[in-house]
Amino acid sequence: MSHQQQLYTEAAHWLVGGASAGQRYNGQLGRPLYLDRAEGARLYDIDGNAYIDYHGGSGAALFGHKHPRIERALAGAIERGFFMNYDTYDTLQLAKLTRQIFPSCEKIRLANTGSEATQAAIRLARAFTCRDKVLRFDGHFHGMHENIWFNHNAVNPADEFGQVRTVPDSAGFPADASASVINVVFNDVAALEHAVQKYSGQLAAVILEPISYNCGCLEAREKFLANVREICTRERIVLIFDEVITGLRMSPGSAQRRFGVLPDLTTAAKAIGGGLPIALVGGKAEIMDRLNPLGNVVMSGTYTGSLLAVVAAVECLTMSLEPDFYEHFDQLGTRLFTGVNDLFATHNLPGHVRGVGARWAIYFGVEDPEDDFDFRRIATEFDREMDKRFVRAAIDAGLWFHDTSTAITPAHRALMTAHTLADIDETLTKMDTIFAGLS
Ligand SMILES: Cc1ncc(COP(=O)(O)O)c(C=O)c1O
Known part of the structure; x- marks a missing residue:
């Protein structure tokens, strides 16, 4: 049994759902993620696994961890x-x-x-x-x-x-x-x-x-x-x-x-x-x-x-406010968003990615990137099952995407100053394999 599973078994008796916040329970893991530490763009769990972090502290860690x-x-x-x-x-x-x-x-x-x-x-x-x-x-x-x-x-x-x-x-x-x-x-x-x-x-x-x-x-x-x-x-x-x-x-x-x-x-x-x-x-x-x-x-x-x-x-x-602060996000975003959209096309999966600045989302099942202005249409078309399968496979591959399986629209994902173009390339390579498994 993993250290995380052991911790969960005990924590579930003391903390509601084994977590300090309701949204921290991860439906795809069947328990919360228990971390040891975080640095830069990486999270490290108590079993020694490392993840590239695309949750970014729910948006708070714009500067990465331990800046x-x-x-x-x-x-x-x-x-x-x-x-x-x-x-x-x-x-x-x-x-x-x-x-x-x-x-x-x-x-x-x-x-x-x-x-x-x-x-x-x-x-x-x-x-x-x-x-x-x-x-x-x-x-x-x-x-x-x-x-x-x-x-x-x-x-x-x-x-x-x-x-x-x-x-x-x-x-x-x-x-x-x-x-x-x-x-x-x-x-x-x-x-x-x-x-x-x-x-x-x-x-x-x-x-x-x-x-x-x-x-x-x-x-x-x-x-x-x-x-x-x-x-x-x-x-x-x-x-x-x-x-x-x-x-x-x-x-x-x-x-x-x-x-x-x-x-x-x-x-x-x-x-x-x-x-x-x-x-x-x-x-x-x-x-x-x-x-x-x-x-x-x-x-x-x-x-x-x-x-x-x-x-x-x-x-x-x-x-x-320092010069070039946002250029970094533009570079990361251009490489990531183009790369993921290419993967949708290569693997013939319905969906697309959309991002502005340092926050982005993967719209599984939602076509037509030019017309993303309608919450009701997005919520209706969004393929939640495929999103869950993606999150599960990403965790196994060392990419951390927070599980929001109760949400009806695509979750917002992070870019942080700590991410590098090498992180994006590693992510795209891993997502290529994951998307192959989804299609
Ligand atoms: C747009 C917006 N407003 C308010 C909140 C609430 O912020 P907090 O979680 O710090 O209470 C959030 C949290 O996600 C949010 O996204």
Whole structure:
């Protein structure tokens, strides 16, 4: 029996599912992955197996594992007293760097996780507008809380106007939680206009992922974001860009800079901390100043802005602003995406790969790469069985793709600064063998 299997047998008695987080259970292994350590682009399990990591800490490890500059920053913080529970000069530095990457963030407030950040942004929008309802887009994911965790894990019925029935993604939600959440088909301006008119004067916020990596790699259509911006301004609705994944992920650093559309509020997390738990809400001073102590919207927490996380974030944001930072991802992506698409053709498998910057997805069973704007079509066509077979074979070949067998769309996969072109070539060679087995 492997060390991992032994650990699982014991851990299952003490930890629910043998893991510290529900999503860490790996359906293809029949247990979680138990690691010994990680370095650069490699994960090492407790049985001594090495994997090229394409999960990248669920997007947080954009800089790979044990990045020397992040380690140095952390060592400096440990020296100073790593949990002082008050701000330092570093917090101010972080706020200034944030503005360079997310230009709409005139002021910021910190949090620990993306879920906390979206929760606070919604609370702020409600207080600012004195309205209750929040409009979200079908398939997008904004964290696991009762304010917004709906319609990511299923294709729910839609009416003729593109409004989709609001259905929670977890049991245990109060029955009335759904009443304040309106779901609309993504990339459909007419559907948005219809919902905005139908709920006129009731919508506090529109929240969206400008590129929904949680639906694979689903980009906003040309002009869609500008249209959403116009509608929100006209209707006095707070527009929230959830940049928890898009932040730092692509040139020039954020989706709002890439698309040239500024939201009223932004949420960011994951890559900004390079693996340390940190998140932020930022936006127009007029809205942000409604937070306490200036305003009456309370947002605070024991671990908020902990020195370790802040110094890591300062280092990560600094690195992302250095020249040629995104060229590396462009080179890796070009080689990888072209290579995998060629493998689909060579092995006569239906599907394709799609990526923007440092996040990408494999669309088994989904044809027509030019028309990837529809979550509902992708979710319907996506071949989940083939995806599972791929993940299983990849693990055996030493490629780590996180198992998301409960997801209905392709999972987002990582590129990290630590990946090299040699890693990509090794991956393509292994995927050639895996695809041969799938076809
Ligand atoms: C777009 C988006 N928003 C919010 C979250 C929630 O972040 P966290 O897991 O840090 O709570 C996630 C997590 O995957 C996300 O992808």
